[in-house]
Amino acid sequence: MTAPSYATTRPSRTIDGLLLAGLIAVAAAVTRAIWFTPVEARQGLAQKIFYVHVPSAFIALYVAFALLAISSALYLWLRDPRLDRMAESAAEVGLVYMSVVLLTGPIWGKTVWGTWWTWDARLTLTLFLWFIVLGLLLLRQSIDERSMRARYSAVLGLLAAILVPFIHISVYLFRTLHPRPIVLKPSAPSLPGTMLTTLLLSLAAFLLLFIGLMRTRYRYATDRDELLAVEGSE
């Protein structure tokens, strides 16, 4: 007689409280940016894309892909599956943030540069990074064996993150249409106080959203791996 079976693990909630809080915070930040922040005199209303574009870029490059690199490096050292799940989640959420950067940038660029896109160093390297991270996620889909999948994607994750410092300094190394940083620079931020406050609030809101998305994505990965183990697929 086979042993009866019953549940040992309860799957996670579908909607995370931090995710909801992040979405509400972003809605509040967008409201402040559109209605309660002055219009830039030379660029007009389109400059307000700045409050979505810059926080998304900052979090994708310096939070998500940094987390991807650290988790990947630690996975190669410790071989802990939790680190692989963290790297996988950071890559996916980072790709979403980077997609927003690559979509909002050209809309803003069209109004101030007169062109949607230009193949300069900053934009091209950012697009390359987007493709590498997309490739990492597709690679994960194509490998069934868990440790091999984790090892290969950790190596690719580390290689992707190497592009981040190059993207940051590309505006100093090459002639480019993209402006140099006005906040993340050695001297004081060259931005009026109200605009700087809105930028920092947007950054905090998008960071909260990132944490909510990461937590939801990581829990999904954990539940999925436990389910696969229970089903005997892995």
Added chain:
Amino acid sequence: MNPATPDNGAFMVAGYVVAVVVYLAYALLLVRRQRALNRRWATAPRPIRPGAPPPPDAAA
């Protein structure tokens, strides 16, 4: 508004709409994936937990 300031509010709206759509779509995708996973959990074969009481249908 300063008369020299360009009238490009449509670009601002487009930028914000694109960003909001991408973030909301991804959040909804995560929720739907978790729901689908929870449904799979409901029908998955489950291992025995040591010391736990048997389920009601164990006698059958």
